[in-house]
Amino acid sequence: MVYLTRKCEFSASHYYHNPEFTPEENQRIFGKCSNLNGHGHNYTLEVTVKGEVNAQTGFVVDLKELKETLNREVIDALDHRHLNKEVPEFFRQIPTTENLAIAIWNRLQDRLKVAKLHRVRVYEMPDLFVDFYGEA
Amino acid sequence: MKAYLTRRYMFSASHRLHSDDLSPEENVATYGKCNNPFGHGHNYSLEVTVSGQVDQRTGMICNLSDLDDSIRAGILDRFDHQNLNLCPEFDHSVPTTENLSEVIFKILKQNFKAAHLEKVRLEETVMNSFEYAGGAELQR
Numbered sequence: 001m002v003y004l005t006r007k008c009e010f011s012a013s014h015y016y017h018n019p020e021f022t023p024e025e026n027q028r029i030f031g032k033c034s035n036l037n038g039h040g041h042n043y044t045l046e047v048t049v050k051g052e053v054n055a056q057t058g059f060v061v062d063l064k065e066l067k068e069t070l071n072r073e074v075i076d077a078l079d080h081r082h083l084n085k086e087v088p089e090f091f092r093q094i095p096t097t098e099n100l101a102i103a104i105w106n107r108l109q110d111r112l113k114v115a116k117l118h119r120v121r122v123y124e125m126p127d128l129f130v131d132f133y134g135e136a
Numbered sequence: 137m138k139a140y141l142t143r144r145y146m147f148s149a150s151h152r153l154h155s156d157d158l159s160p161e162e163n164v165a166t167y168g169k170c171n172n173p174f175g176h177g178h179n180y181s182l183e184v185t186v187s188g189q190v191d192q193r194t195g196m197i198c199n200l201s202d203l204d205d206s207i208r209a210g211i212l213d214r215f216d217h218q219n220l221n222l223c224p225e226f227d228h229s230v231p232t233t234e235n236l237s238e239v240i241f242k243i244l245k246q247n248f249k250a251a252h253l254e255k256v257r258l259e260e261t262v263m264n265s266f267e268y269a270g271g272a273e274l275q276r
Binding site for chain 1 (some may be wrong): 138139140141142144145154190193194195196197199200201219235275276
């Protein structure tokens with residue numbers, strides 16, 4: 001089994017706000033992230049797939065296909081977008097880095113043809129990242 | 137859904153690697169320049185990984201400000217700009233980065249209860265780093 005990781009970047013804006021919370025609760029729990037005018041990040045996404053190395057090609061996965069899938073399913077949908085307002089997963093869910101990693105996993109999981117998705121890692125900033133392995 | 141969150145912190149400290157159980161020659165042979173008598177320092181980079189279910193209402197495993205507070209009180213206030221050899225945690229052990237990783241893991245395990253502590257990863261320099269998961273296998 002070999003693990004292959006592809007890295008890409010996207011930039012997006014978001015805010016954290018739960019309409020079920022009072023304004024005071026939103027402020028206390030989410031702090032400056034609760035500002036409804038939003039703010040943005042340069043995200044770094046690392047997608048790790050696993051599989052056996054194909055004896056004929058030497059590939060775990062066709063990198064071109066992986067790149068195209070990543071661009072189509074993730075980057076085109078998220079890059080230079082407002083996550084709360086333009087990305088359906090976050091019309092109701094809060095676009096934390098945790099939920100973003102899960103959403104990206106769900107976007108990719110069934111669309112990767114050859115290799116199996118192993119890990120989605122999303123950096124919100126260089127000092128903060130979330131890993132999701134598809135665990136319940 | 138279970139997810140893993142990692143946050144990075146920086147602190148600077150000095151240390152000298154020297155074991156009282158070894159002769160002066162053995163200390164030099166074992167620790168090399170790290171055994172120089174007056175010690176030296178590093179900018180340590182600490183990565184703390186916690187895991188847990190993502191709370192449906194907040195979208196979070198735990199509140200980052202709680203994690204930050206725990207790390208500040210438990211680790212940064214204790215070790216930043218200190219001589220590790222003089223810290224009570226190293227009264228009976230050598231402040232190698234291996235031992236420091238274990239000390240940090242144990243302090244956090246005690247102090248931080250808002251999510252499951254998975255592992256700590258400690259970079260002593262950009263050339264070396266150590267990971268400790270309380271003796272458990274590392275999640276890859």
